[in-house]
Amino acid sequence: MKNLNGLTAVITGSGRGLGAALAMTLADAGCKIILCARNKAALSTVTNQIEQRTGERPDQVVVDLADNASINHAIAQITERYEVIDLLINNGAMWLEASDEPHSEQEVFGTINAAITGSFLFTQGLLPQLKCSSRPDIVTIGSISALLNAPLHSVSVPFYAAKHAQAALATGLQQMLRGTPVRSLCVHPPYLDDISPADAEWDAIPDRTKGERATNRDVCEAVMFAVTRPRHITLNMTIDTDEGGLFG
Template identity: 35%
Template sequence: MTLSGKTIAITGAGRGLGAALAIAAADRHMKPVLLGRNERGLLEIAGLIEARSGRRPDCVICDLADLASVASAVAKLAILAPDLDILVNSGSQWTGGAFEAQTDEQIASVINSTVSGTIALTRRLLPLLSTRPAADIHTVVSMSGLPYARMRGSSVPFVAAKAAQNGFVQALTEELIGSPIRVTSIHPGIIEDVLPTDDTWNEERNASDMLSDRNVVEAILYILDQPANVAIRSLVIERARTEFLS
């Protein structure tokens, strides 16, 4: 399946991995729609994409921790991208530190953005995706969602939320088998943030170096670019000298 011309909605697209994926998708002649809660961040990434491609992507404010914001974002997406082919659930709030130091507000934000908001957004976009001959729902879960991975700086709420998100992906995969929608996921380890616009994007890394956004973005695009008869349901990606499994 060629990705050129595909419309792809990406949550968390105002920074980090989501932003890197949006820029790389545009470089592949896809039509990204940027979703996120920070308007300034979205507009900055949209400007970078326009400067590289000459095409300015649409931006939609979507706070995954706020279900009203999710509903509003979907209503706008239905107008801006009725030909939506791919949803990438990349947005998620993160918190680190000891469990007893977490506030109720932090816990709620992490759980709501990673679990409730992601599930609600996906459910609301199913009717759009179902109209396409072939579509994808891809979720960036993180190794923190795997039962055998160590915490490595993540908080208890974040690990719990990612475990729930992983369960959501597995259940949705089963429910949508036989439909034109593929459900896939990726579980990256710790990532160094770098954008395709940075000089460091093309730097070769050694075995001891940590993952960069480039490594994960290329893996996501590889998964999405598979032929219609192929589904890479789940992929764990960690640096060669792993920290999560030791």
């Protein structure tokens, strides 16, 4: 997509899964990529994959969104290196499945802090750079667990609450940033098949039929659609497969 060419994009949780797929998709569209996650080795793997695809080597910043010192360090690294950020994708969030056993304090703090405290502080820290862009966008990757009255299913209560709060983060930012050039966009994916743009399977995804599961590609395409809308449009998107919005 030509109109993203040359933009600088920060993507959290981009060492694997959906975040890595988003980074590759944006790199393919000509964006300069700043990969962020906790796991340095995973970031290096995605860095090499993107360099092979595009010839451009992404930047890497290690950040633990559940750790305040790590967030501050990451913000300092990014703001020292970049005067302008055009696109921030808040994708990183700790997954926590429901369990019959009590969740540990570390799991609960980690889940809530990474999704909410960390995503907010990281966004706030990068806002001056976003405000220097001619077309700044913040994209929150939520979940169907973020939706009002969504069934809990296999999801833990802390994760469910964190995702609800992430939806509020996205809409709160929309209100806070009213009258500024910065848009806050939101995409709520359903359960996903973890397929990478580097996998041969990626190309067959558009042939899926109704009732089949959604994939990373479907979320990447939703994000690409949202960020390429004219500037007067802000999208909050829910991706439904064949659930009629009930996600049963």
